[in-house]
Amino acid sequence: MWFAVLSSNEVRRKPVGVRRLGRDLVFWRDSLGKVYALEDFCVHRRARLSAGKVINDRIQCPFHGFEYDGNGRVRLIPALGKNYKVPDRFRVNSYPVYEKNNIIWLWSGEGEPEKEPKFFDDIDEDFAYAEFRELWNVPFPRAVENQLDVMHLPFVHRTTIGRGNRTLVHGPVVKWIDEDSFIFYVFNEVDRGQRVKRPEELSGEESRVYLEFIFPNLWQNHISEGTRVVAFFVPVDRQKTMIYLRFYVKMTGLKPVDSIIARLSMPLNRIILHQDRRVVETQERDIRKDVLVQGDLPIMEFRKRLYKEKKLIDFLFGGGQ
Ligand SMILES: [Fe+2]
Structure with a gap:
């Protein structure tokens, strides 16, 4: 089920940490403006990712520089070097998001999203x-x-x-x-x-x-x-x-x-x-x-x-x- 959870202007270039549906989440945008939502705690020692920043379309933990992609996978552990192949267990939960009408929806509950969230079709762009x-x-x-x-x-x-x-x-x-x-x-x-x-x-x-x-x-x-x-x-x-x-x-x-x-x-x-x-x-x-x-x-x-x-x-x- 799609839940409208944020207004688009709340997610800018800086990651933002919010509590929604009882979960601590971080929302951020890549260089194309696409929004991502991840669990807000670094898998390593549980620092807030929302206190970090976005680098090369990844979110970087402020504690030890672990870098996450939009799917919640750690792609870089700086202390182990850029040639280190990061094991799969280094990941946090990621949530499907959808943005339109200046609203950000979060997918919650069973299954994967089949269709996009519904908004009022009689409110067009001219409003x-x-x-x-x-x-x-x-x-x-x-x-x-x-x-x-x-x-x-x-x-x-x-x-x-x-x-x-x-x-x-x-x-x-x-x-x-x-x-x-x-x-x-x-x-x-x-x-x-x-x-x-x-x-x-x-x-x-x-x-x-x-x-x-x-x-x-x-x-x-x-x-x-x-x-x-x-x-x-x-x-x-x-x-x-x-x-x-x-x-x-x-x-x-x-x-x-x-x-x-x-x-x-x-x-x-x-x-x-x-x-x-x-x-x-x-x-x-x-x-x-x-x-x-x-x-x-x-x-x-x-x-x-x-x-x-x-x-x-x-x-x-x-x-x-
Ligand atoms: Fe009322």
Whole structure:
């Protein structure tokens, strides 16, 4: 499974050490700009490779100069000379990575990647965006499910996007597009005593606002054709999640102007996200005791898909760590 784990601008010429999915990893680029991800500890005496540098398209350990290629194999042990044939056991774990749309994906879990990671195909190169990220003290499922929650708007976001007291939640309708992605619609109303509609009574209807989720960790709020909020939620370890939030704009036909509009929108997006954070960080960490209601349908669909990933479930709920 491909996990969006970093924004492209976080990996420049210098190696960067980050914790993702409970593992310490080093990301670096070769001279062509291709990104690699390795376990961040030198096989020799466990110094951080991320404290080293990139030389001749290899990452060099800062301690004794061991040089690693992109597959994690040691190609040079300076103390033994350049004619020494380095045995195969001198290697660290390497992880497949993929970069597009200024996002870096990491392959995690069983098997080898068959196809490239999916991004939202209706966000093209003509969109400008602004981004910020922050670390939340919540497990990965809590961070994702907050963005799939269509019932919290009039409470958590009473003063911003949830104005109007539309507490009644029809449906919501969830439509799977393929095995890893679904869209869902918001049909919220002021409660005048009317009956709540079931999802099947709404099928065929489309609301102006819809959202899209690509498993495991990409989310889009389709505000309008030219404005989108995109987020990705990255498990740092079992208890912490890095949240990346982008505001995409394609409004004026001039990318630099769109870029300014995107940047000017960030303070509001930050306020909205912090409204979420204040509540979500109070949730009990384990999702398994939750008692869900009809309005939680997108969350239920996410969980169905989540529970198919045994390794991820082990990581999130298993022993250790
Ligand atoms: Fe929210």
